[in-house]
Amino acid sequence: MPVAEFFAAGVNERAVGNSRIVQFGIAAFAALLSEIGCRDDVSDVAVEIDDDFDDGWPHHDYIFIATACDAAEVALWFAAVPPDVILPAGGRGPWVKARAIRLDEPNIAPRYRLWALRWYEDIDYEDVDEE
Numbered sequence: 809m810p811v812a813e814f815f816a817a818g819v820n821e822r823a824v825g826n827s828r829i830v831q832f833g834i835a836a837f838a839a840l841l842s843e844i845g846c847r848d849d850v851s852d853v854a855v856e857i858d859d860d861f862d863d864g865w866p867h868h869d870y871i872f873i874a875t876a877c878d879a880a881e882v883a884l885w886f887a888a889v890p891p892d893v894i895l896p897a898g899g900r901g902p903w904v905k906a907r908a909i910r911l912d913e914p915n916i917a918p919r920y921r922l923w924a925l926r927w928y929e930d931i932d933y934e935d936v937d938e939e
Contacts, residue, residue: 826930827931850877854872854914871891871924871926872925875921889927
């Protein structure tokens with residue numbers, strides 16, 4: 809899913825699921841992803857979403873970045889809100905889990921690689937619900 813579409817009006821802590829992203833700011837995180845997507849060495853940034861819409865908005869599992877850069881360079885882009893893991897996501901073909909919604913394949917430029925970034929869910933939703 810495109811970054812702008814995922815982070816449209818309605819996205820909330822449940823959709824993000826990570827306290828570091830929430831503290832950084834959901835809008836700031838969306839802006840960071842958009843800025844990364846505009847880099848000359850990035851051909852696409854996409855959000856993998858879970859198909860659980862019970863709370864009104866899907867949860868993201870991975871952020872995919874197609875780039876000419878290696879994982880160490882990609883990690884530097886997220887210095888303010890580092891992902892818990894950056895994994896190579898392989899080449900073209902199936903790139904998401906079967907339970908996730910796949911709207912579009914990422915645009916992977918020639919000689920670019922696809923990285924999967926994940927921020928682990930760590931928000932206690934019972935505390936969020938009580939506020």
